[in-house]
Amino acid sequence: MDLNYxxxxxAFRAEVRAFVTTHLPADISAKVKQGKRLxxxxxxxxxxxxxxxxxxxxxxxxxxxxxxxSAVQQHIFEEECGEAGAPLQLPFGLRMVAPVIQAFGSKxxxxxxxxxxxxxxxxxxxxxxxxxxxxxxxxxxxxAENKGDHYVVNGQKTWNTLGQYADWIFCLxxxxxxxxxxxxxxFLLIDMDTPGITVRPIIMNDGxxxxxxxxxxxxxxxxxxxxxxxNKGWTYAKxxxxxxxxxxxxxxxxxxxxxxxxxxxxxxxxxxRPLIEDARFRDRIAQVxxxxxxxxxxNMRVLSAEKEKxxxxxxxxxxxxxxxxxQQTIAELQMHALGHYALPWLQEALDPAWQGEPVGAGxxxxxxxxxxxxxxxxxxxxxxxxQKNIIAQMILGL
Amino acid sequence: xxxxxxxxxxxxxxxxxRFISKDYGFEQRRALAKSxxxxxxxxxxxxxxxxxxxxxxxEEFGGMNGNAVDTLLVxxxxxRGLVLEPYLATVIVAGGLIRDAGSDAQKEALLPAIAxxxxxxxxxxYEPGARYEVSRVDTAAKADGSGxxxxxxxxxxxxxxxxxxxxxxxxxxxxxxxxxxxRKADGVTVRSYMTQDGGRAAEIHFDNVAVGADALVGTKxxxxxxxxxxLDYGIAxxxxxxxxxxxxxxxxxxxxxxxxxxxxxxxxxxxxxxHRMVDMVIATEQSRSMATxxxxxxxxxxxxxxxxxxxxxxxxxxxxxxxxxxxxxxxxGGMGVVDxxxxxxxxxxxxxxxxxxxxxxxxxxxxxxxxxxx
Numbered sequence: 001m002d003l004n005y006x007x008x009x010x011a012f013r014a015e016v017r018a019f020v021t022t023h024l025p026a027d028i029s030a031k032v033k034q035g036k037r038l039x040x041x042x043x044x045x046x047x048x049x050x051x052x053x054x055x056x057x058x059x060x061x062x063x064x065x066x067x068x069x070s071a072v073q074q075h076i077f078e079e080e081c082g083e084a085g086a087p088l089q090l091p092f093g094l095r096m097v098a099p100v101i102q103a104f105g106s107k108x109x110x111x112x113x114x115x116x117x118x119x120x121x122x123x124x125x126x127x128x129x130x131x132x133x134x135x136x137x138x139x140x141x142x143x144a145e146n147k148g149d150h151y152v153v154n155g156q157k158t159w160n161t162l163g164q165y166a167d168w169i170f171c172l173x174x175x176x177x178x179x180x181x182x183x184x185x186x187f188l189l190i191d192m193d194t195p196g197i198t199v200r201p202i203i204m205n206d207g208x209x210x211x212x213x214x215x216x217x218x219x220x221x222x223x224x225x226x227x228x229x230x231n232k233g234w235t236y237a238k239x240x241x242x243x244x245x246x247x248x249x250x251x252x253x254x255x256x257x258x259x260x261x262x263x264x265x266x267x268x269x270x271x272x273r274p275l276i277e278d279a280r281f282r283d284r285i286a287q288v289x290x291x292x293x294x295x296x297x298x299n300m301r302v303l304s305a306e307k308e309k310x311x312x313x314x315x316x317x318x319x320x321x322x323x324x325x326x327q328q329t330i331a332e333l334q335m336h337a338l339g340h341y342a343l344p345w346l347q348e349a350l351d352p353a354w355q356g357e358p359v360g361a362g363x364x365x366x367x368x369x370x371x372x373x374x375x376x377x378x379x380x381x382x383x384x385x386x387q388k389n390i391i392a393q394m395i396l397g398l
Numbered sequence: 399x400x401x402x403x404x405x406x407x408x409x410x411x412x413x414x415x416r417f418i419s420k421d422y423g424f425e426q427r428r429a430l431a432k433s434x435x436x437x438x439x440x441x442x443x444x445x446x447x448x449x450x451x452x453x454x455x456x457e458e459f460g461g462m463n464g465n466a467v468d469t470l471l472v473x474x475x476x477x478r479g480l481v482l483e484p485y486l487a488t489v490i491v492a493g494g495l496i497r498d499a500g501s502d503a504q505k506e507a508l509l510p511a512i513a514x515x516x517x518x519x520x521x522x523x524y525e526p527g528a529r530y531e532v533s534r535v536d537t538a539a540k541a542d543g544s545g546x547x548x549x550x551x552x553x554x555x556x557x558x559x560x561x562x563x564x565x566x567x568x569x570x571x572x573x574x575x576x577x578x579x580x581r582k583a584d585g586v587t588v589r590s591y592m593t594q595d596g597g598r599a600a601e602i603h604f605d606n607v608a609v610g611a612d613a614l615v616g617t618k619x620x621x622x623x624x625x626x627x628x629l630d631y632g633i634a635x636x637x638x639x640x641x642x643x644x645x646x647x648x649x650x651x652x653x654x655x656x657x658x659x660x661x662x663x664x665x666x667x668x669x670x671x672x673h674r675m676v677d678m679v680i681a682t683e684q685s686r687s688m689a690t691x692x693x694x695x696x697x698x699x700x701x702x703x704x705x706x707x708x709x710x711x712x713x714x715x716x717x718x719x720x721x722x723x724x725x726x727x728x729x730x731g732g733m734g735v736v737d738x739x740x741x742x743x744x745x746x747x748x749x750x751x752x753x754x755x756x757x758x759x760x761x762x763x764x765x766x767x768x769x770x771x772x
Binding site: 002003009276282283289290291300301304388389391395 | 399401402403673684686690713763766
């Protein structure tokens with residue numbers, strides 16, 4: 001047990017920092033640091049840069065084209081990417097569908113899809129939630145009828161993140177209505193260009209188009225796009241959620257956000273003094289920093305243990321709960337640091353091309369929207385209440 | 399970084415667990431707490447045999463060369479057992495201070511004696527009215543021939559009654575110095591009492607107590623950094639002890655939720671209680687991370703890095719321990735507030751740990767104020 005970085009780990013950090021700071025396109029990091037709107041191309045360009053270096057999939061085993069890094073190495077990488085202002089590597093391909101394909105997919109699926117995920121060719125999105133199936137996901141109704149060489153899919157998915165850019169969607173569909181509802185679910189990979197698919201935007205509370213409804217009307221899906229066995233999809237779905245939770249702690253990004261918060265608190269003034277000199281506000285920053293310090297170590301402890309067991313266990317739920325709470329708190333404090341300058345809503349200021357005059361400080365415009373948007377974090381990926389049910393049942397045996 | 403214990407540490411953990419479950423049962427412990435001394439000399443001798451009293455000292459002074467994680471394992475186990483013997487006062491704080499600031503002669507005279515179980519010591523530093531302010535010392539040492547004369551008062555000296563020798567901080571010409579004083583020396587008055595958690599502490603008065611030149615520990619007028627460091631080792635140890643208690647309370651509470659029946663079913667079926675239990679477990683895991691950080695950073699030669707980590711850990715664990723302690727009591731219902739069950743004893747010890755060596759507010763303040771400099 002030693003929480004000090006070894007000389008090898010320090011050298012690794014230097015290598016990552018040197019690469020990220022020289023190869024992350026400056027226009028992208030400027031957008032990230034200023035809270036501007038990111039385009040599809042920003043995410044894809046960064047993924048391609050990482051892929052060329054061989055770092056496209058830091059969480060995958062080497063045999064599938066990943067780096068095979070240790071938990072500590074991944075942590076260092078995420079921290080350096082957060083610090084440099086790199087865009088998030090979106091989880092839908094890398095962290096969600098890929099581990100399922102690796103564990104349960106056919107050789108053909110692995111050979112076809114995995115390289116296209118890591119090199120940024122395919123943009124994936126998720127088809128899990130439905131209007132009537134949120135926390136009770138297993139009650140989902142989107143139906144896939146087996147017609148021999150293809151399925152016919154009908155139904156509606158919702159809370160689909162960035163599906164407007166997606167090439168592929170992985171879906172949970174009902175292939176049987178017999179027995180327990182969990183036993184009639186299958187996991188399908190669907191080309192978003194297939195006739196019968198309609199994507200309709202849902203505008204979030206920050207005014208942005210981040211999520212969608214996806215409608216399926218007699219959509220034909222070849223049977224070779226079924227992952228694993230028919231009616232075993234619930235097992236794969238739970239496996240996927242474990243991987244999703246693992247990446248969701250977001251320690252590296254929260255450290256960067258915390259630093260931004262401190263910078264803002266030094267720049268904002270209150271009664272002619274820097275806001276950070278207000279002990280009441282400063283103590284709230286200190287409090288969330290304590291939580292983050294603890295989570296940073298818990299995160300690496302859990303990931304290191306998981307690496308030995310190979311698959312994420314229910315402990316990952318702890319990371320999701322604490323990570324999401326911390327993200328929300330930091331976002332809230334960033335907004336509160338602005339005082340009444342949190343009120344102006346300048347949607348146009350999120351456009352990277354916008355040349356207008358800011359109201360208040362230049363960093364102010366995205367912060368309130370970010371706070372409102374981040375209420376999602378304790379809801380998505382299995383709400384924090386569902387995570388607590390998982391811990392109660394899987395770890396504590398209640 | 400490495401998140402595994404060594405084989406030796408796993409063996410140490412096994413030894414400690416066996417000792418706690420065999421020789422430190424709840425009823426035995428309760429009787430000990432009520433005895434005159436408040437602890438057992440036999441246990442102390444066992445600790446010496448197991449090498450626990452020698453753990454954090456260099457081999458050349460009879461020690462085992464143990465590191466911070468070894469101490470963490472000991473304190474965690476002692477937390478689970480609610481161990482009463484003054485290990486923290488003697489071995490961690492006072493012994494640590496001699497190890498880090500004492501002369502070779504002092505180390506040779508004191509460390510092997512502590513390691514062997516023959517000598518108990520205590521740090522008499524905090525004063526009435528100073529609250530947690532470490533630099534606030536009014537006790538004075540005046541030069542007297544080649545030696546010194548000490549006068550003043552020290553408050554809530556942990557293990558002060560049992561100590562054979564005291565390390566006393568006192569103001570000298572320019573700043574604070576540290577002196578080795580025999581507890582039975584003329585002019586030393588000790589009022590020992592029981593603490594809320596069954597331990598022992600003392601109010602100690604010094605009335606013109608004469609000590610020789612060789613009683614000075616470390617450099618004159620420059621003892622404060624060494625005292626702070628020793629208290630930081632104490633804080634790291636308290637954090638580990640708290641985690642041991644929190645883990646024990648989680649286990650006890652989980653067991654109770656599974657066995658206690660109301661409305662015709664185990665109360666652990668109720669989601670309101672399940673989620674509370676989960677919150678306790680999360681608090682404990684997060685605290686374990688912070689206690690590990692405290693242990694590792696207590697060794698840091700960088701005083702600012704050490705201050706930041708130790709105050710962070712003490713403040714955070716103070717909060718989480720309060721939560722776990724209060725919820726364990728609440729989920730045990732009436733059984734949580736009675737003397738006959740260990741839950742109330744764990745709760746009281748956790749509460750007193752928060753109030754020792756700076757409470758949550760104090761350390762959150764120190765941590766927060768460091769944000770001004772960063």
